[in-house]
Amino acid sequence: MTPDTSPATDRRPARPGRPAGPDVRLRLEHARDTRLAQLRALRETGQSADDHLMSAQAEAIQRVLKEIDAAFARVDDGSYGTCLGCAKPVPAERLEILPYTRYCVGCQSRAAA
Numbered sequence: 596m597t598p599d600t601s602p603a604t605d606r607r608p609a610r611p612g613r614p615a616g617p618d619v620r621l622r623l624e625h626a627r628d629t630r631l632a633q634l635r636a637l638r639e640t641g642q643s644a645d646d647h648l649m650s651a652q653a654e655a656i657q658r659v660l661k662e663i664d665a666a667f668a669r670v671d672d673g674s675y676g677t678c679l680g681c682a683k684p685v686p687a688e689r690l691e692i693l694p695y696t697r698y699c700v701g702c703q704s705r706a707a708a
């Protein structure tokens with residue numbers, strides 16, 4: 596993962612052929628809001644729940660939040676939507692379901708194996 600320290604004020608024009616438009620940001624923002632709400636709900640109901648299970652769930656959500664942050668950085672640097680495994684474009688349908696994914700289906704299953 597490449598840390599992106601550039602502030603949001605750094606507005607480079609989108610490269611042609613890479614339609615990482617405002618809808619991509621909206622999708623990512625929505626995904627982040629959903630995860631943050633889940634995290635809040637988890638903490639609010641956490642007292643009575645199994646501690647171990649709760650922290651595992653919270654960790655999983657936080658992992659996704661990091662993925663979402665990284666996806667925002669890739670939107671900024673123009674690499675969003677390109678598979679890190681094979682450098683091919685990730686299919687748009689997949690990005691709709693998993694807007695923060697870095698891999699196409701093939702590379703993802705190889706990475707997860």
Ligand SMILES: [Zn+2]
Nearest residue numbers: 678681699702
């Ligand atoms: Zn790939």
